[in-house]
Amino acid sequence: xxxxxxxxDVHSPDVDRSPGDPLDxxxxxxxxxxxxxxSLPRLRxxxxxxxxxxxxxxxxxxxxxxxxxxxxxxxTVSLFPSIRDRVALREARPAAGDGRDPRPGIDGRNVAxxxxxxxxxxxxxxxxxxxxxxxxxxxxxxxxxxxxPTARAAAPEIAAPVRAPNMYExxxxxxxxxxxxxxxxxxxxxPTGRANExxxxxPGPSPVDEAVTxxxxxxxxxxxxxxxxxxxxxxxxxxxxxxQRLLARLADSAATDxxxxxxxxxxxxxxxxxxxxxxxxxxxxxxxAAAYGLARLEDSPRLVALIQSESDTxxxxxxxxxxxxxxxxxxxxxxxxxxxxxxxxxxxLAALSTARxxxxxxxxxxxxxxxxxxxxLAGRALGRIDGPIVTSRLxxxxxxxxxxxxxMLALVGSRGSDAERFIDLARHDETLMAxxxxxxxxxAVLFPQQHKRFIP
Amino acid sequence: xGSTGDWSALESLVADQLPAALAFAGRLTGDxxxxxxxxxxxxFRAARAWAGFRGASQARTWLYRIIVNVFRDRMARRPHDELxxxxxxxxxxxxxxxxxxxDLGRHIAGLVSALPARQRxxxxxxxxxxxxxxxxxxxxxxxxxxxxxxxxxARERLRKQLLxxxxxx
Numbered sequence: 001x002x003x004x005x006x007x008x009d010v011h012s013p014d015v016d017r018s019p020g021d022p023l024d025x026x027x028x029x030x031x032x033x034x035x036x037x038x039s040l041p042r043l044r045x046x047x048x049x050x051x052x053x054x055x056x057x058x059x060x061x062x063x064x065x066x067x068x069x070x071x072x073x074x075x076t077v078s079l080f081p082s083i084r085d086r087v088a089l090r091e092a093r094p095a096a097g098d099g100r101d102p103r104p105g106i107d108g109r110n111v112a113x114x115x116x117x118x119x120x121x122x123x124x125x126x127x128x129x130x131x132x133x134x135x136x137x138x139x140x141x142x143x144x145x146x147x148x149p150t151a152r153a154a155a156p157e158i159a160a161p162v163r164a165p166n167m168y169e170x171x172x173x174x175x176x177x178x179x180x181x182x183x184x185x186x187x188x189x190x191p192t193g194r195a196n197e198x199x200x201x202x203p204g205p206s207p208v209d210e211a212v213t214x215x216x217x218x219x220x221x222x223x224x225x226x227x228x229x230x231x232x233x234x235x236x237x238x239x240x241x242x243x244q245r246l247l248a249r250l251a252d253s254a255a256t257d258x259x260x261x262x263x264x265x266x267x268x269x270x271x272x273x274x275x276x277x278x279x280x281x282x283x284x285x286x287x288x289a290a291a292y293g294l295a296r297l298e299d300s301p302r303l304v305a306l307i308q309s310e311s312d313t314x315x316x317x318x319x320x321x322x323x324x325x326x327x328x329x330x331x332x333x334x335x336x337x338x339x340x341x342x343x344x345x346x347x348x349l350a351a352l353s354t355a356r357x358x359x360x361x362x363x364x365x366x367x368x369x370x371x372x373x374x375x376x377l378a379g380r381a382l383g384r385i386d387g388p389i390v391t392s393r394l395x396x397x398x399x400x401x402x403x404x405x406x407x408m409l410a411l412v413g414s415r416g417s418d419a420e421r422f423i424d425l426a427r428h429d430e431t432l433m434a435x436x437x438x439x440x441x442x443x444a445v446l447f448p449q450q451h452k453r454f455i456p
Numbered sequence: 457x458g459s460t461g462d463w464s465a466l467e468s469l470v471a472d473q474l475p476a477a478l479a480f481a482g483r484l485t486g487d488x489x490x491x492x493x494x495x496x497x498x499x500f501r502a503a504r505a506w507a508g509f510r511g512a513s514q515a516r517t518w519l520y521r522i523i524v525n526v527f528r529d530r531m532a533r534r535p536h537d538e539l540x541x542x543x544x545x546x547x548x549x550x551x552x553x554x555x556x557x558x559d560l561g562r563h564i565a566g567l568v569s570a571l572p573a574r575q576r577x578x579x580x581x582x583x584x585x586x587x588x589x590x591x592x593x594x595x596x597x598x599x600x601x602x603x604x605x606x607x608x609x610a611r612e613r614l615r616k617q618l619l620x621x622x623x624x625x
Contacts, residue, residue, distance in 0.1 A: 031561030
């Protein structure tokens with residue numbers, strides 16, 4: 001569809017043009033894409049709303065001014081007797097002690113020089129100045145690293161009660177000891193003739209084996225997050241070694257504890273484990289665990305391809321959890337594509353809302369980019385991140401008026417309390433109310449299934 | 457005009473000029489979506505500024521000036537979107553798409569809309585909106601000489617881009 005503009009004769013002024021210039025013929029053939037049929041009605045509607053709001057705002061402004069003037073008049077009238085008495089009292093006092101000649105008043109009494117302040121007036125002792133009043137330094141804007149002072153910093157140290165180490169702590173200690181024992185010891189200078197008094201360390205069961213067993217035996221009820229974190233911490237002390245042990249275990253396709261081993265490999269594996277993880281991703285029993293590993297290790301193009309082809313919502317959510325941590329253009333583009341799909345948007349947004357390091361700066365770049373469709377999607381993504389830092393950046397954009405619509409769209413979709421407060425304020429602000437209305441309408445059109453205000 | 461708070465006059469202006477304003481913004485941006493957004497922002501600004509419009513210039517010129525200002529603001533502040541143009545898509549090798557992309561009219565429009573901002577403004581106003589050099593200078597608040605030089609630069613740039621292609625066609 002093209003613009004109906006057909007400049008058969010492109011207007012060229014008297015410069016840079018010779019008669020029959022072929023360039024004019026070419027310029028006349030230019031065809032721009034026509035706006036969508038909904039554009040004009042949409043613009044007319046939004047203009048009527050904006051004009052209506054401004055007209056109402058102006059009426060309110062005039063009403064406010066009139067009311068203020070009326071109140072001032074009433075106050076003046078009511079205070080007039082008091083002022084009159086005060087002036088009369090001042091006039092009755094002799095203007096003495098200031099070294100100036102008294103001037104006669106209109107009724108023959110002396111009045112003070114009008115240019116001289118009345119002694120009744122308390123003048124400020126400090127000289128008047130137009131320079132700004134010195135202020136104490138403003139508190140620094142909160143940053144990501146701002147943290148409230150913890151009680152621990154001020155509290156005196158209290159000795160922790162001594163307790164016996166639990167199994168996982170013993171695993172950590174054993175792993176460290178084994179790591180120390182595996183280091184080559186420097187040769188002694190001369191034999192002392194004494195036998196090595198240090199007893200040989202029994203390596204005991206492998207931490208990999210213990211961890212796999214522990215996970216496999218608790219497969220149904222699972223282990224707590226703390227326990228799992230400790231297991232992983234144990235295995236990462238010797239990552240390469242433990243990775244090899246896990247790969248060896250997973251090579252046995254008949255083992256019943258493969259899901260547990262796959263889960264651990266997904267956590268501690270390096271890119272050397274990618275081929276194994278890809279194979280595990282195909283097997284139904286190890287697929288969820290492998291998905292987590294691939295989300296962490298797979299390169300962005302392959303991860304994007306996996307996400308696009310994955311129909312299982314849970315698996316896609318795991319893959320997305322890796323995508324939303326990546327600060328690269330392809331990953332962000334794929335994330336926005338997921339958000340654009342109503343059937344997949346919620347999973348993508350949920351993954352984004354729990355991301356530890358979402359690509360905030362890149363999303364703001366898209367929000368301020370040239371593609372209007374992506375700007376709205378980036379706004380949706382930023383709105384879902386809805387942390388105080390993101391909200392403050394969005395609010396700043398709105399107030400600067402630079403990308404007001406897109407930033408307002410993000411704020412309208414945000415679930416954060418700061419964003420909601422701002423929207424409530426903006427709704428009553430003459431300069432922002434039209435933008436709020438527009439953003440809410442756009443949000444309802446673009447993300448009808450996600451509009452929090454439209455969903456009970 | 458605007459000082460009287462005559463909103464009906466503004467509504468009439470918008471009703472008359474909106475299609476042309478949208479087309480004008482489309483030629484500036486080369487993208488109908490961006491054009492709509494620019495016009496929308498311009499209408500917001502127009503509604504805000506209407507009370508201060510004294511009718512010193514034509515209402516159409518006033519509205520177009522606001523559009524140009526919105527366009528400039530966006531050009532000045534917009535960082536580059538670094539994302540890939542599109543994700544791999546099986547439809548990208550659709551012969552119909554390729555044929556459309558090769559369409560000469562769109563190609564020329566794309567070149568016009570890719571000119572440097574000032575050159576684009578001048579060329580669109582003079583060549584497509586039919587403004588004289590003086591009117592364009594007044595609307596853009598630049599000198600006539602500046603309009604001349606930008607128009608010359610724009611045409612020479614397009615001449616180099618377009619005329620060699622025509623020889624091969």
